[in-house]
Amino acid sequence: MSGFVLIRKPPTGEAARHARRANAKRFSFSQTVFVATTVFLFMPLFVLVLYSFNASKGMGWTHFSLVWYEKLFFDSADLWHAFGNSALIAFTSAATATFIGTLGAIGVNWYKFRLRAYVQAITFLPMILPEIIIGVSLLVFFAGVKLKLGLVTIFIAHTTFNLPFVFLMVMARLDEFDYSIIEAARDLGANEKQTLLRVIVPVCMPGIVSGFLTAVTLSLEDFVITFFVSGPGSTTLPLYVYSAIRFGVSPVINSLSVVMILGTVVLTYSLRNFLKYIAAK
Amino acid sequence: MKESPPKSARGRPNYGTRYAGPTALWFTLFFATPLVIIVLYSFLKKGLYGGVQPIWSLDAYRSLANPTFAAVALKTLATSVIATAITIALALPCGYFMARSRNQTFLLLLVIIPFWTNFLIRVYAWMAILGNNGFLNEVLHRLGFVKEYVQFLYNQEAVVLVLVYMYLPYAILPLFSTIDKFDFSLLEAARDLGATKLQSMTKVLIPNIKSGVFTAVLFTFIPIFGAYAVPLLVGGKDSYMLGNVIADQLTKTRNWPLASAISMMITVVTTAGVMVMMNLQKRDAQRLAEEKLSTGDAGGGEQ
Numbered sequence: 001m002s003g004f005v006l007i008r009k010p011p012t013g014e015a016a017r018h019a020r021r022a023n024a025k026r027f028s029f030s031q032t033v034f035v036a037t038t039v040f041l042f043m044p045l046f047v048l049v050l051y052s053f054n055a056s057k058g059m060g061w062t063h064f065s066l067v068w069y070e071k072l073f074f075d076s077a078d079l080w081h082a083f084g085n086s087a088l089i090a091f092t093s094a095a096t097a098t099f100i101g102t103l104g105a106i107g108v109n110w111y112k113f114r115l116r117a118y119v120q121a122i123t124f125l126p127m128i129l130p131e132i133i134i135g136v137s138l139l140v141f142f143a144g145v146k147l148k149l150g151l152v153t154i155f156i157a158h159t160t161f162n163l164p165f166v167f168l169m170v171m172a173r174l175d176e177f178d179y180s181i182i183e184a185a186r187d188l189g190a191n192e193k194q195t196l197l198r199v200i201v202p203v204c205m206p207g208i209v210s211g212f213l214t215a216v217t218l219s220l221e222d223f224v225i226t227f228f229v230s231g232p233g234s235t236t237l238p239l240y241v242y243s244a245i246r247f248g249v250s251p252v253i254n255s256l257s258v259v260m261i262l263g264t265v266v267l268t269y270s271l272r273n274f275l276k277y278i279a280a281k
Numbered sequence: 282m283k284e285s286p287p288k289s290a291r292g293r294p295n296y297g298t299r300y301a302g303p304t305a306l307w308f309t310l311f312f313a314t315p316l317v318i319i320v321l322y323s324f325l326k327k328g329l330y331g332g333v334q335p336i337w338s339l340d341a342y343r344s345l346a347n348p349t350f351a352a353v354a355l356k357t358l359a360t361s362v363i364a365t366a367i368t369i370a371l372a373l374p375c376g377y378f379m380a381r382s383r384n385q386t387f388l389l390l391l392v393i394i395p396f397w398t399n400f401l402i403r404v405y406a407w408m409a410i411l412g413n414n415g416f417l418n419e420v421l422h423r424l425g426f427v428k429e430y431v432q433f434l435y436n437q438e439a440v441v442l443v444l445v446y447m448y449l450p451y452a453i454l455p456l457f458s459t460i461d462k463f464d465f466s467l468l469e470a471a472r473d474l475g476a477t478k479l480q481s482m483t484k485v486l487i488p489n490i491k492s493g494v495f496t497a498v499l500f501t502f503i504p505i506f507g508a509y510a511v512p513l514l515v516g517g518k519d520s521y522m523l524g525n526v527i528a529d530q531l532t533k534t535r536n537w538p539l540a541s542a543i544s545m546m547i548t549v550v551t552t553a554g555v556m557v558m559m560n561l562q563k564r565d566a567q568r569l570a571e572e573k574l575s576t577g578d579a580g581g582g583e584q
Binding site: 038 | 302416453508
């Protein structure tokens with residue numbers, strides 16, 4: 001009946017349709033969106049890199065120059081002071097969070113006790129609340145207990161938002177734990193402390209290390225919470241950047257951005273290799 | 282929630298409290314207590330120079346009904362909904378493409394690298410692009426499209442654009458991991474049964490990744506709803522959001538009860554969203570378990 005149509009349309013048998021679909025995969029809708037999104041995601045970084053090498057102060061391109069890098073490294077004492085503060089807080093808060101969080105995760109994973117549900121719920125909440133709520137509530141709290149705003153309050157705040165991430169990562173590692181190892185250690189006469197230090201902690205090491213590094217990153221990155229709990233003289237790098245860009249473009253920030261982007265890529269790459277190395281061991 | 286039955290052997294001492302004690306103490310002191318204080322403050326009268334007076338009052342909640350605040354709240358809601366919708370609309374195809382790709386690790390890296398860049402630096406980059414003497418104006422000017430510089434920055438559109446940029450990875454990642462678990466042969470089946478490409482997406486894919494979509498919505502909506510830095514830096518006077526009002530009430534107007542009440546509002550909205558998400562995920566897990574039980578039927582999935 002429809003011979004005419006059949007001639008004009010390609011065959012619509014199942015095999016042919018599969019073949020056509022496989023061939024037509026060149027430029028799908030999802031691929032187009034993905035490529036566009038990637039361009040969108042990278043464009044700002046590209047612009048920063050480009051203008052960090054621009055000689056002029058504005059965005060009009062004049063010629064290639066390293067003047068902003070020179071200024072960044074040799075003429076930005078305040079910036080480096082702020083970086084020092086950031087690094088200090090990042091490492092102390094990450095270390096504290098890692099210590100407390102690892103123990104907490106082991107406890108929750110291992111034992112049944114009265115506070116268990118409470119700990120599980122309360123380590124989950126800070127991750128989902130908007131940052132500003134944590135910042136505001138801590139500011140009000142510090143004012144209430146009359147703790148002077150400064151490096152100490154920033155340290156407390158950072159440890160608070162770092163802890164849940166360490167907790168989560170160690171928990172994830174513990175979940176895939178082979179419990180017979182523990183039983184074996186016990187049977188061989190290890191006490192609680194020995195089991196913890198010689199079995200559990202080494203096995204959890206990848207979780208602990210990635211928890212620690214995530215904490216360092218989050219701490220270096222944080223602006224909103226730090227903004228609320230910082231006081232005079234406790235400027236961190238994000239706070240410094242904020243005051244520099246508050247009223248427009250400042251070219252030293254261009255070179256700083258490129259150095260920070262490179263730093264993150266290098267750090268992350270070495271972290272990946274490190275974790276692989278640990279996992280292989 | 283997570284079900285990891287305690288594995289402690291019988292008869293051994295229970296060190297649970299000792300291990301988790303510091304965590305519990307830290308969060309009680311520096312997370313729960315501050316939140317309780319915020320709740321209390323929101324029901325007190327404001328002090329003359331900041332702080333509060335120990336007198337119960339509903340003033341703060343009454344001023345929430347005040348037209349100016351109601352307008353900001355509505356604006357915040359509208360901005361969050363629009364930004365979230367755009368983000369999800371972009372993230373869905375991206376997640377789908379990544380899940381079907383053979384180079385998943387590489388594509389993931391592509392999405393995550395910009396995300397690793399410092400938050401403020403990314404906002405700053407957009408200021409450098411959109412500013413009056415910025416990259417975009419420079420390009421448009423050189424190409425001869427515009428004579429005068431165009432004001433791209435300091436308006437509502439700039440806020441939405443930068444918010445979408447900031448939180449895209451938050452949406453792409455959960456969508457990718459959900460779609461990655463999806464059985465793509467179902468799409469083939471739908472197509473073989475005569476569904477169009479679009480139908481196979483809306484009627485087969487989307488219903489199956491509902492919980493992932495909801496997680497993505499939540500992960501973008503919550504931080505956007507509480508946004509503070511983005512509207513402050515790239516927004517104008519008309520793009521003030523609730524986060525900015527909180528900060529102003531706290532540091533400038535010094536009305537702490539009001540700042541607390543707005544914080545409460547954001548907290549309640551957030552918590553409600555998370556509870557819905559957890560319920561959805563629980564339902565999904567149950568459905569999966571039931572499907573597993575009933576495999577062996579020729580039909581397999583439901584509907």
